[in-house]
Amino acid sequence: EPEVTQTPSHQVTQMGQEVILRCVPISNHLYFYWYRQILGQKVEFLVSFYNNEISEKSEIFDDQFSVERPDGSNFTLKIRSTKLEDSAMYFCASSVRQSNYGYTFGSGTRLTVV
């Protein structure tokens, strides 16, 4: 079964550092997403991406965050200057159509900011 691949599985970074989380979506999918889940809390939407641009973003997704699809296969989330409160699981997802059909999540990157 095709899957969404995320790397690294765990990243530890110092507060104020930049991190890039990487995702390889399923190859024929056109819609890409990042979600996060702080430990013990609900899964929260960050951003959706279609046709090489952001189609929607949440209030969490401020100027410190950016996304990119640099080479037609990878989909990255960059956090410019990490804060302690950015510590969470970050899940990438992709779908062949818009989200009303549900989508497939990657196994996540656990980001720990110290």
Add this chain to the structure above:
Amino acid sequence: RKEVEQDPGPFNVPEGATVAFNCTYSNSASQSFFWYRQDCRKEPKLLMSVYSSGNEDGRFTAQLNRASQYISLLIRDSKLSDSATYLCVVNFGNEKLTFGTGTRLTIIP
């Protein structure tokens, strides 16, 4: 505000029993509905979509009541492997999925 509410549990249920979860959502214009399953520290996995007419997949039955704005999930003949957190998820007609907090289920041998 568009919200999805679930009873967080935990539900501790003996193996073989039937268990049901409910979920309510805030917006009557919501478009699509799902149940996801999440194991501890893993990604959410789509369990089933929920259709207006109700739908069944093996031991799992999902129901949607648009008038009352709730969704249910019934698990029959529960197995140890059903232990997980069950996430109620709604698409409110935009690009994103809105998740409930999840209901934790533990099946006891």
